[in-house]
């Protein structure tokens with residue numbers, strides 16, 4: 347098609363591609379949610395339906411955007427982690443951030459009445475978004491630790507603050523009383539003055555919410571037979587667990603699994619040249635990887651994840667040592 351004389355304006359668009367082979371974190375945050383929470387009579391410090399709505403929006407985002415492997419939310423914010431191998435919108439920052447945040451905000455409005463059947467939405471909620479690259483697995487984990495620690499610190503403070511206020515003091519008095527106190531003093535204050543065992547406060551408030559794809563049985567009706575079929579699917583599931591310690595990551599090794607892409611054209615050439623039967627394709631792949639990875643790690647473990655339709659193999663390498671040394675990266679041979 348002939349180009350118009352106006353076409354040159356495209357050159358003004360800046361390239362905002364994000365660094366390859368890095369974890370991408372899109373963090374969205376409610377704009378002016380202090381005012382929004384007041385306008386909608388949210389319970390202080392934690393409004394259960396409000397938080398459930400945030401979680402439902404995060405699930406909606408994860409159902410739509412498969413590249414999101416994990417999401418973490420607290421208060422009016424949510425972080426979405428895209429796998430380091432993601433090539434969503436060829437990793438263009440503005441496209442990724444704007445898609446995630448608009449999907450989230452639209453879901454917030456769309457799902458509002460389900461969570462607040464008695465409350466009218468007073469005005470459109472708004473969220474901002476940023477996207478940050480994290481080069482190593484430990485950087486990514488530290489990022490998530492930072493958000494969960496923030497949740498803990500804020501929740502302990504806010505729980506104390508509102509207990510003091512509800513006991514008849516002014517907000518200024520509560521602020522003055524809490525200034526300079528450490529966590530153990532706040533715990534003690536809650537217990538001795540207000541009869542609250544902080545550990546009994548719902549985990550959702552203390553730990554925030556993490557959404558991961560968990561395997562579950564899903565029942566649906568077959569379009570062909572009309573009969574019920576049960577399938578095992580990985581569906582976004584909301585948990586309120588510790589993500590700072592090892593346990594969460596140890597029990598979900600697939601989260602940090604490194605995905606390596608190999609162009610199958612190359613493999614096919616190899617097969618042709620070496621006259622290897624096609625069913626041996628997997629062996630060839632492993633062969634190549636053993637050669638490639640030998641210099642780095644003797645205990646290289648490989649597993650074929652899936653053969654995608656776009657002529658790429660996805661192979662995962664799960665040697666912890668290799669992951670920690672950050673020598674695993676998407677590779678084209």
Ligand SMILES: Nc1nc2c(ncn2[C@@H]2O[C@H](COP(=O)(O)OP(=O)(O)OP(=O)(O)O)[C@@H](O)[C@H]2O)c(=O)[nH]1
Nearest residue numbers: 376377378379380383388389390391392393421422
């Ligand atoms: N009452 C109530 N307020 C909440 C709840 N969750 C979030 N908020 C409010 O949302 C605020 C979130 O903090 P910020 O993001 O720093 O404040 P903000 O008003 O959204 O300001 P900007 O993000 O800078 O636009 C909290 O300070 C609370 O006032 C909740 O469950 N209950």
Ligand SMILES: [Mg+2]
Nearest residue numbers: 375376377379
């Ligand atoms: Mg905010």
